[in-house]
Amino acid sequence: MIDRARLAELLDRERRTFRDRNPRSAAAYEQARAHLFGGVPMTWMNKTAAGFPLYLAEARGARVTDVDGHTYVDLCLGDTGAMAGHSPQASVDAVADRFGGRGGATVMMPTEDATWVGAELGRRFGVPYWSFSLTATDANRWAIRLARAITGRPKILVNSYCYHGSVDEVLLVVGPDGEQVSREGNVGAPVDPTVTSRVVEFNDLAALERELAHGDVAAVLMEPALTNIGIVLPEPGYLDGVRELTRRYGSLLINDETHTFSAGPGGCTGAWGLDPDIVTIGKAIGGGIPSGGYGLSAEVAARVEAMSGLDLVDMGGVGGTLAGNALSVAAMRATLEHVLTDDAFVGMTELATRFTKGVQEVIDEHALPWSVTQLGARAEYRFAAPAPRNGGESNAAGDPDLDDYLHVYLANRGVLLTPFHNMALMCPATTEADVDLHHEVFASAVSELVG
Ligand code: PMP
Structure with a gap:
């Protein structure tokens, strides 16, 4: 279904764009290598689709700004640590x-x-x-x-x-x-x-x-x-x-x-x-x-x-x-x-429903063998359809290059997903426009790959 040569070519292009867009993060990572084990404050921060991590400048609500001055819609939210939004x-x-x-x-x-x-x-x-x-x-x-x-x-x-x-x-x-x-x-x-x-x-x-x-x-x-x-x-x-x-x-x-x-x-x-x-x-x-x-x-x-x-x-x-x-x-x-009040979960869940629906539309449009699963304020896409019914099946559906491609493509256009996952989480400050920006960029990433 996925043309692997096409995927490799697009991933390479996106990684080059990422490097060009983020000179300060790249330099900060180089400097850190002399003092930090693995070049990062915690070794898992080397889980990065692009070859080096973005360095944080500031974050508030559902927005994160990096040291190169790019502001992102943050659907990662610290892999749930910031589900309340950054610095509420x-x-x-x-x-x-x-x-x-x-x-x-x-x-x-x-x-x-x-x-x-x-x-x-x-x-x-x-x-x-x-x-x-x-x-x-x-x-x-x-x-x-x-x-x-x-x-x-x-x-x-x-x-x-x-x-x-x-x-x-x-x-x-x-x-x-x-x-x-x-x-x-x-x-x-x-x-x-x-x-x-x-x-x-x-x-x-x-x-x-x-x-x-x-x-x-x-x-x-x-x-x-x-x-x-x-x-x-x-x-x-x-x-x-x-x-x-x-x-x-x-x-x-x-x-x-x-x-x-x-x-x-x-x-x-x-x-x-x-x-x-x-x-x-x-x-x-x-x-x-x-x-x-x-x-x-x-x-x-x-x-x-x-x-x-x-x-x-x-x-x-x-x-x-x-x-x-x-x-x-x-x-x-x-x-x-x-x-994170009872009321806040209502809005967060509605947004995750909107996210899930939009991703499903892209999957359907291209008849991809992928699925998207929602759990309240969280949703995640996976390269298997129907959705896996246990961890072993889900693990077998992993596709690291495809993960990396989507992550870098989205990051280059202002959207952060959770590393380790294709997960999007909504916080009380997330908006419909944030979700729609993801859809627009995701649709374009998919159509460049398979369209
Ligand atoms: N339980 C679950 C379900 C988790 O997903 C995680 C981290 N991803 C943990 C526990 C551990 O959390 P921490 O690393 O903050 O201790």
């Missing part, structure tokens, strides 16, 4: 007050804001007892420890091609012959993850039951819809089946809502009436300030409290000095109270 005013004011005005970012004293945030997350996600972290990774790590502690079981079960942060237990996939294998490139794993974990494909209840029946799974850690290998939605009855099987085999269910928060003010858990034992979340809830947390059901909280000998106060492996600090908690409160 209410969060800025709360952070300025807590850090500058009243002061006291990290004092080893609780603030009253934390109680408000716990109550609000409880209202949205249905689990009442919250504890905070600074990242979703840590929320998952600590939730896993609690699950192991109260069940006395060693293993964690995840879905193939999931991502829950750099958590040791989740870095495995279902291999080509159905065997469980460490993820390719897993860096310095402390033990082979097949020792600590089990993995099954999403939407496969038979496999889930087979693995849970071993009786050694402390918790199933999952996203209610996969979002890190394209978006893969649950089939009808799947999530009910997961809940029923986890209960039957005595495993806890942890919903990681870090990305699926896009489904609504209470993520998929709220939107679809799910009933997990633990909810974890990070990224967006602090409006850009590091924050995250896990929420426990009343039953799980009671089981933890009933255990003697767990060190939850000092060096028992759950917690961090800066976790729950006053600044992070102030940012979460302001963001949830004033920015």
Whole structure:
């Protein structure tokens, strides 16, 4: 379907344009190589379609400006960290007050804001007892420890091609012959993850039951819809089946809502009436300030409290000095109270629907074997039709050159998509015109390629 020679030629042209358009970013990257490992502040920033990253000058709402003076419609939004928009005013004011005005970012004293945030997350996600972290990774790590502690079981079960942060237990996939294998490139794993974990494909209840029946799974850690290998939605009855099987085999269910928060003010858990034992979340809830947390059901909280000998106060492996600090908690409160409100999700979801419809029209016009999937305020296109039904299928549909072509083409014309994904996320400041600009450029990228 795709003429690979044509794709290579267009990708090369777009990369040259990118280099010509962005001399300051290119120079900044060259200079960084002498002082930063890999030339970037964090090694994943080398995930760039064009050969070097754009350097940030400023960002506000749904707009980002780079050091060469180009302003972009930002549909990446920090891969969800900025789902509230960049520097939303209410969060800025709360952070300025807590850090500058009243002061006291990290004092080893609780603030009253934390109680408000716990109550609000409880209202949205249905689990009442919250504890905070600074990242979703840590929320998952600590939730896993609690699950192991109260069940006395060693293993964690995840879905193939999931991502829950750099958590040791989740870095495995279902291999080509159905065997469980460490993820390719897993860096310095402390033990082979097949020792600590089990993995099954999403939407496969038979496999889930087979693995849970071993009786050694402390918790199933999952996203209610996969979002890190394209978006893969649950089939009808799947999530009910997961809940029923986890209960039957005595495993806890942890919903990681870090990305699926896009489904609504209470993520998929709220939107679809799910009933997990633990909810974890990070990224967006602090409006850009590091924050995250896990929420426990009343039953799980009671089981933890009933255990003697767990060190939850000092060096028992759950917690961090800066976790729950006053600044992070102030940012979460302001963001949830004033920015990512119930009302805001209505508009964000309408825009994602507009995005999905426009992309589908381009796919239909060229009869491409592609699909586009929406999850509330988020949508993603994938080079497979019908849309993949699990992580393995979605992984097989990957096309890195096509990804790069679309990403660079869009960037050269003022639109940023999420690296690692063909994902577009709407924030409260995103407009219809922003979505339409994407459509215009996407349509032109596609018609140059296949038209
Ligand atoms: N959970 C999910 C579902 C994620 O997508 C991610 C990151 N993409 C994480 C957890 C980890 O988030 P962080 O890197 O901020 O810790």
